[in-house]
Amino acid sequence: MKKTRFFLCVFLLFNPAIFADPLSNSSQIEEQSKKQINLQIYEKGSGDPLNKVQVTLSSDKNPPLSIFSNEKGQVSIFIDTDMESSQLEISKKNFEKQILKVSELKLDSDNKIYLFPLVDELDELIIVTGKRKKTSTKRVISIDEAKKIAPRGDAAQIVKLLPGVQTRGFSPEIVVRGSAPSDSKYYVDQFEVPFIFHGVGNLSITAPELLADVEFESGGFGAQYGDAMGGVISLKTKNEVPEKDKTTVTVNLPIFSGISHQQRLSENEGLYVSLRRSYLDIFIRQFLKSSQNTNGFLVVPYFGDLEVMDIKVQEDGYQKIHLLSAYDGVKAAFPFDASSSEDGRAEFSVYTGFFNLGVEHNKKLNQDWRVQYSPQIYYDNTNNNIFNNTINQTNIKLRVPAEWTKKLSKDEELSLGIDPSITRTSNTYDAILLRFDDPSFDPEDAEKVSSKRSYTDRAIAVWSSIDQMLGSWILTPGLRVFYSNLIHKSSADPRLRTKYLYSDEVKFKFDLGQYSQTPQGGQADKELGNPDLKFQRSYHYVAGVEKKFGEEWSVDSQLFWKTAFKLVNSDPVNKFENSGSLRSRGWELFIRRNLTSRYFGWLTYTYSKTEEKRKDSEDFAKSNYDQTHVINIVGDYVVSTNWDIGARYFYHTGDTTSDIDSAVYNSNLDKYQDRPNTLQRNEARLPNYNSLSLYLNRDYLKDTWKLSLKVGIESFWYKDQVMGSRYNYDYSQRENVTGIPFIPYIELRAIL
Amino acid sequence: MMNQTLLKLIYISIFFTSCGAELERQEKINKLRTLGVSIDPVHTTSVDKSADITVLFAFPKGDAITATPFKDSVSNGSLVLDTENVELSEFDSADVEDFPGFQLGKIKAKILLPTIAPNMKYPLLLKYGVTISGSKNKENIVGYLPIFAEGSTPLKAMDIRLISPTELQNLAAGKEVDIQAELDNPNQEEFKIGWFASGGKITNRRAKQTKWLTPEAGEHTLLVTIRGKISKSFAMKAVRVVVQ
Numbered sequence: 001m002k003k004t005r006f007f008l009c010v011f012l013l014f015n016p017a018i019f020a021d022p023l024s025n026s027s028q029i030e031e032q033s034k035k036q037i038n039l040q041i042y043e044k045g046s047g048d049p050l051n052k053v054q055v056t057l058s059s060d061k062n063p064p065l066s067i068f069s070n071e072k073g074q075v076s077i078f079i080d081t082d083m084e085s086s087q088l089e090i091s092k093k094n095f096e097k098q099i100l101k102v103s104e105l106k107l108d109s110d111n112k113i114y115l116f117p118l119v120d121e122l123d124e125l126i127i128v129t130g131k132r133k134k135t136s137t138k139r140v141i142s143i144d145e146a147k148k149i150a151p152r153g154d155a156a157q158i159v160k161l162l163p164g165v166q167t168r169g170f171s172p173e174i175v176v177r178g179s180a181p182s183d184s185k186y187y188v189d190q191f192e193v194p195f196i197f198h199g200v201g202n203l204s205i206t207a208p209e210l211l212a213d214v215e216f217e218s219g220g221f222g223a224q225y226g227d228a229m230g231g232v233i234s235l236k237t238k239n240e241v242p243e244k245d246k247t248t249v250t251v252n253l254p255i256f257s258g259i260s261h262q263q264r265l266s267e268n269e270g271l272y273v274s275l276r277r278s279y280l281d282i283f284i285r286q287f288l289k290s291s292q293n294t295n296g297f298l299v300v301p302y303f304g305d306l307e308v309m310d311i312k313v314q315e316d317g318y319q320k321i322h323l324l325s326a327y328d329g330v331k332a333a334f335p336f337d338a339s340s341s342e343d344g345r346a347e348f349s350v351y352t353g354f355f356n357l358g359v360e361h362n363k364k365l366n367q368d369w370r371v372q373y374s375p376q377i378y379y380d381n382t383n384n385n386i387f388n389n390t391i392n393q394t395n396i397k398l399r400v401p402a403e404w405t406k407k408l409s410k411d412e413e414l415s416l417g418i419d420p421s422i423t424r425t426s427n428t429y430d431a432i433l434l435r436f437d438d439p440s441f442d443p444e445d446a447e448k449v450s451s452k453r454s455y456t457d458r459a460i461a462v463w464s465s466i467d468q469m470l471g472s473w474i475l476t477p478g479l480r481v482f483y484s485n486l487i488h489k490s491s492a493d494p495r496l497r498t499k500y501l502y503s504d505e506v507k508f509k510f511d512l513g514q515y516s517q518t519p520q521g522g523q524a525d526k527e528l529g530n531p532d533l534k535f536q537r538s539y540h541y542v543a544g545v546e547k548k549f550g551e552e553w554s555v556d557s558q559l560f561w562k563t564a565f566k567l568v569n570s571d572p573v574n575k576f577e578n579s580g581s582l583r584s585r586g587w588e589l590f591i592r593r594n595l596t597s598r599y600f601g602w603l604t605y606t607y608s609k610t611e612e613k614r615k616d617s618e619d620f621a622k623s624n625y626d627q628t629h630v631i632n633i634v635g636d637y638v639v640s641t642n643w644d645i646g647a648r649y650f651y652h653t654g655d656t657t658s659d660i661d662s663a664v665y666n667s668n669l670d671k672y673q674d675r676p677n678t679l680q681r682n683e684a685r686l687p688n689y690n691s692l693s694l695y696l697n698r699d700y701l702k703d704t705w706k707l708s709l710k711v712g713i714e715s716f717w718y719k720d721q722v723m724g725s726r727y728n729y730d731y732s733q734r735e736n737v738t739g740i741p742f743i744p745y746i747e748l749r750a751i752l
Numbered sequence: 753m754m755n756q757t758l759l760k761l762i763y764i765s766i767f768f769t770s771c772g773a774e775l776e777r778q779e780k781i782n783k784l785r786t787l788g789v790s791i792d793p794v795h796t797t798s799v800d801k802s803a804d805i806t807v808l809f810a811f812p813k814g815d816a817i818t819a820t821p822f823k824d825s826v827s828n829g830s831l832v833l834d835t836e837n838v839e840l841s842e843f844d845s846a847d848v849e850d851f852p853g854f855q856l857g858k859i860k861a862k863i864l865l866p867t868i869a870p871n872m873k874y875p876l877l878l879k880y881g882v883t884i885s886g887s888k889n890k891e892n893i894v895g896y897l898p899i900f901a902e903g904s905t906p907l908k909a910m911d912i913r914l915i916s917p918t919e920l921q922n923l924a925a926g927k928e929v930d931i932q933a934e935l936d937n938p939n940q941e942e943f944k945i946g947w948f949a950s951g952g953k954i955t956n957r958r959a960k961q962t963k964w965l966t967p968e969a970g971e972h973t974l975l976v977t978i979r980g981k982i983s984k985s986f987a988m989k990a991v992r993v994v995v996q
Binding site for chain 2: 336343
């Protein structure tokens, strides 16, 4: 017995099979084989090499033997000549198995195998992480979710599907908890941008291929953001080096085409480029040339954007050189009632474009401190010629926002920031003063003013916030102190965010704070505005609870109350005054099914009431942005690797409108001008709005690239939806104006 | 952000003017309608005490017309005159002109000018108002009387001539015909053309040359007006046509 054991031990000790590493870099089975078969295994569609693919050799003569591919997807197998009838089974979790006969494979050269990806049957959660900890009102949507479900796959538009957000009629802009679009701030990384959606097609200014996250705060945001009373939308671009080169070509009918490319320059450096341009102007010109009966209509909208990012990742952080440029415009000529030319037409030319070039540094200073600073230069140009009113404005801005953070503990952080900027503005103004907030404003009846000025605006803000754990409470007081040279005033906004960690699943959240905003554009201009204006103020109060149901479901419920005063309105004497007030309160519900490999979706409901008044002497009346109920239901389902389908349902209470039952005939303009009853302002409502959008996404996987076809229809309903109303020439008749029944689109993307 | 608002407004204007069912059109005269207000003198200065205005309007045949002063609630940078500053003459029902589809009437008024401060910026716009009422509808009419500085170069009134069609010209019913006017613009100022008709549709009522989709057979009236934007002058020409 002892001898048997001895010889057994010797045999085992010297059997090389015991010490063979099945995951060794060479990944070989060396037996007494004379033929070598090399496999190179990739994922179909992306061409990415696949690691840990199980390759099992089966034959009649020998028991099955398995081996695994290495990081480069390589496997080498040695077989006897009489094993040519054997077969190889190639398999990996979440990929379609392939069974190949050995006789079909090439010897002594690489056999490229492409495995077809499958949907994860276990439907595992896809983890989304955001950079900064969340406030009670901050929501982070992963780019995967946004690209699928957002209108037309335009990731930035995902915010329109979140609670607290409204859209109104034809406008691409968003309203956050009753605040006007201009009260919210829009960022692409550290760049503050003047607009985030092109005026045409509602597309965002950043291609989805460059985005990593979309962050949205509907209020109660931290001290790092200022000069805003509404919400903050922040598009976060990628911060990592691409794993491989990839090119995506997009053809979207009927609106635009684009190309984006990511290049891995080295292990530590990557480049991203995106260029998109509309071709509506080309189609329309061709159409108008060939069409004989256009009734003198010519409308040529155009837009484009360019983005370039170079990222260098270092041990202690990263550096990103970032260029972002976007432009929008329209040239139009059509018969117009206000025309003063012999052909009875009016010509319009509106253009706005900007670029922002900056370097974002994110660096760990030591064990405790990290710094992020982003020196940047910004330029924009607005060139408008609207019916003989010309406005030309150029802004050049230097800005260097910086933030220092110190990790105090797992849940505690100290943040200090500074945001100085200097802006040089030059404008030439030979136009009427626009007073869109004045219900009696008629551009045709307004006085023209002329001005040519240049001036410099200096602004600076410093801020701090600190997380403090007190038992289960996390308190985050913050303070933002700021100065604006435009109105020669300084002020401070205190803010407090709190969280109570009731359990791992349940959190209670409370935010309150003061939010100030500088008067905008030329409102404080010495010649065209009122230089004595003050900061506009708003107070936000938010209380909420968030509960998780496992990893996949969560419910978030919030009450909010917002008041704003000293809002800038047009004034007949001083041009502008801090005379307006607003109050908005409501309840939001967000039920979310988190992103897994099979499906995701959410339901949002917002109940709100928003009122405003133009002067203290007036009573509050319903705001232009008051929508009592807003519902979004969205969902995406992955049918198989190639197919996924999705839908969005959107409902909102009809927009407020003012009935006009009185008008005067202006004999100098040969037109009737409405005289609305100011006591009945916004007392009427349009019919409630419903829309359903459906899409289908089909991927055609080639070996190393894929073609993605998205077909959808946007905004359809079984009956025409009212977008607004219009009156006849003397306001004696009124009709509702309905939108286009539905908008079909096709988008083809080649990902190379 | 302001430019995004402008873009939105342009698209909305285009959409609202081109989409939707057709509402009652402005060129069609089928009820009491103001055509314009002429001023005498065209060039009123700060030393004048008053100016005369004549309101020209179309109204259904035989309708009873009354007029009262009116004060607008909106100034738009002008000085809105009180009703006491507008002395209306009685409407003379005998002083009307018959046209196919309507009658053309006039109401005269004297505008009493207020005392003007010496440092006033010229031209000063005084806003007057008159309400004309018929049996079925009324019109609140407002207009600007520009007051120029004493000694300033006098402005002249604009004028307009209706070239095509001519008086009592025969036109086919339901067809698009060319209509054309010619302007006299002695001040080289901006202006506004306005076509009116007793029926049919005018393609672009602001163009001096455009098309008229003629109405049903019968006698009809075509009328063109011109208004100067600086002088605030007004002129009008009308023709009778026979549609067959």
